[in-house]
Amino acid sequence: MEKKTMNVEELAQQLGISKPLAYTLVKREDFPHINIGKRVIIPVTAFEEWLINNANSKTEINIGR
Numbered sequence: 001m002e003k004k005t006m007n008v009e010e011l012a013q014q015l016g017i018s019k020p021l022a023y024t025l026v027k028r029e030d031f032p033h034i035n036i037g038k039r040v041i042i043p044v045t046a047f048e049e050w051l052i053n054n055a056n057s058k059t060e061i062n063i064g065r
Contacts, residue, residue, distance in 0.1 A: 005034075005041040014047075 006014070012022035023040075026033045032046035 003044065005043055006047070007042070008040050011042055011047070 008022045008026060009019055011026070012019045015022065015025075017025075025031055026040050026042065030050075032050050033040050033042050
């Protein structure tokens with residue numbers, strides 16, 4: 001069975017970015033994530049949709065430092 005969610009470390013690996021930058025990304029209001037206590041999980045399907053929509057938007061995503 002394929003995983004339906006990933007954690008922030010897995011997100012960073014998927015995107016090829018640092019873990020701190022991935023945490024900055026999940027703090028964005030438009031980024032799909034679920035807070036469970038102190039844990040942050042990302043639904044894989046929602047992330048894939050977000051990625052496609054933002055790749056096609058031709059809009060730069062500023063997540064700053």
